[in-house]
Amino acid sequence: MAYNNNGYNVEFLCDVDEKYRCIVCGNVLCYPLQFKTCGHRTCSGCLKEVLRSKSNPKCPIDGVNISIENVEEDEAIHQKILTFEVCCQRHLEGCNWTGLLNDLEKHLKKCQFEIIDCPKGCKEMIERQNIEKHISTNCSKREILCEFCKCSTHYDQLKSHWNACQMYLVSCPNSDECGKIARIDFDRHIRKDCKFKPIFCPFADEGCTYKGKVHDMEKHLEKDHLQHMIIFRDQIANQERIIQKQDEIIHQQENLLQDVLQRNEHSFTYYITEYSKQFNLARKCREHSVIYSDPFTVGKYGYKLSLVIFPNGNGIGKNKYLSVYLQLMRSEYDDILAWPFHCKVTIELIDQNINFDDRKNITFSLIPDKKRKQAAFMKPKNDTFTYFGSSMLASHKQLKARHYILNDTIYLKVVVKPTGDIGV
Missing domain, CATH: 3.30.40.10 (Zinc/RING finger domain, C3HC4 (zinc finger))
Known part of the structure; x- marks a missing residue:
């Protein structure tokens, strides 16, 4: 001024x-x-x-x-x-x-010797005549090209740019012999290309702690083969202990399953709607003479059964009685159950009288004799089943006498109660 x-x-x-x-x-x-x-x-x-x-x-x-x-x-x-x-x-x-x-x-305002602020904002005071030289050579805010990726940046931001530049050359941590590597290729080099990267022994999962370079691994395998055999021996022994422990756990679970099933009875209720229609079909057509219920199990891991119902009777009950049976079906838990089947079974036809105290349900019960080893109570081996139950559960006359049929529907209840060991 x-x-x-x-x-x-x-x-x-x-x-x-x-x-x-x-x-x-x-x-x-x-x-x-x-x-x-x-x-x-x-x-x-x-x-x-x-x-x-x-x-x-x-x-x-x-x-x-x-x-x-x-x-x-x-x-x-x-x-x-x-x-x-x-x-x-x-x-x-x-x-x-x-x-x-x-x-x-x-x-x-135009004097070449006047001191002015750098127009790039670097905060230096420069003679006007030297501004162009300053901007091109010394200004910290001058534009330069990154020598690696050729992108433009400010000189004072160059180091920060290099920290993120994907083409910046970095050193391999495994060996200087790898030379410089572009950052974008670094991960691939470490994972695949580097000949000097340390690797674990092929027997690391078995317990060998050796870690060395690729070209040293063959020497290690040749030198320490005895140690690897000892590791294998210890691993096998350890696996045997684990298997033994698992067997003990399975045995405990089987015992627990047996105890649970022995203490509890299990029931299943099944109903047939449009019973008069089902009855007439059974009388007229052999193909429609039998009705199978949905399968049910005795507890979560027990026997699998299904009701077999003949509305017009079967065997000695043909044309006169309602015949109801049970059949054992194949289950994924059969191998841990006791055979032959010897639970107490009760089949019950429900009286649907609105007054609960006046009901007179019709029941049939049996306890299989496991010494006789009848086919119906043996472990199922294929999809051909035999069944057991009552050929004369209720006569047609009985069905009409009370409220066993109500709204053209009948209800059947099955109760299964263990009588002894049912697990292995």
């Missing part, structure tokens, strides 16, 4: 008369003000210092009282000063410009 309202801080080419100088700062007047009482002059900026220096300000030259009311601008002196010749403020740095004080500011 050529001035700051406290006098011009420039070098004039001619001697300047004292009347053009400020009585406070001694510099050539900048925007001069004149005291009406005594005629002395001061810069507009210096007047503030005079007025606030004392409670009763006076002229520094003759002591005349001064107030803001008796001060006026001296435009004539100001215009005269602007015609004085000066040299550039940067003349010591080499600028040869001279001219009127009035033109100094205009010159400074």
Whole structure:
């Protein structure tokens, strides 16, 4: 700046008369003000210092009282000063410009020796004539190309860019002999290509702790084969202990299953709707003479059974009785159950009387004799089943006498109660 309202801080080419100088700062007047009482002059900026220096300000030259009311601008002196010749403020740095004080500011805006801020924002102050060189070579905000990926970035961001650049060359941690590797290829190199990566012994899962480079592995396998055999032996022994423990657990679970089944009876209820239609079909057509219920199991892991129902009777009950049987079916748990089947079985035809106390259910019960080993109670081996039950559970006359048929529906209930060991 050529001035700051406290006098011009420039070098004039001619001697300047004292009347053009400020009585406070001694510099050539900048925007001069004149005291009406005594005629002395001061810069507009210096007047503030005079007025606030004392409670009763006076002229520094003759002591005349001064107030803001008796001060006026001296435009004539100001215009005269602007015609004085000066040299550039940067003349010591080499600028040869001279001219009127009035033109100094205009010159400074293009003076090649003037110190200005870097336009890239790096916060350095540079002579205007050196700006282009600074931007191209020294500016921390200059644009440069990454030598690896050829992307543009600022010079001061280059290291941060390299930390993420996928083409940046990195070293293999296994050996310097691998040379430099682009970051984008690093993972593949470590996983597949590196000849120096350490690998585990093929018998690591069996307990060998050796870890070495690929070309050393053959030596290890040849040298430590006896150790590997010992590891195998220990592993086999350990597996045998695990199998033994698992067998003990299975045995405990089987015992638990046996205890549960022995303590509880299990029931299954099945109903037939449109019974009159089913009965008539059974009388007229042999193919429709039998009805099979959905399978059910004795508990969660027990025997699997199904009801076999002949509405028009079967065997000695043909045409006169309702015949109801049970058949044993193949189950995924058959191998842990006791055979022959020897649970107590009760088949019950439900009286649907609305008054529960007046009901007279018809029941049939049996306990298989496991010593006889009848086919119906043996472990099923194929899909051809034999069945057991009652050929004369209820006569047709009985069915009509009470409420065994209600809303053309009958209900059958099966209760299975273990009588002894049913597990292996």
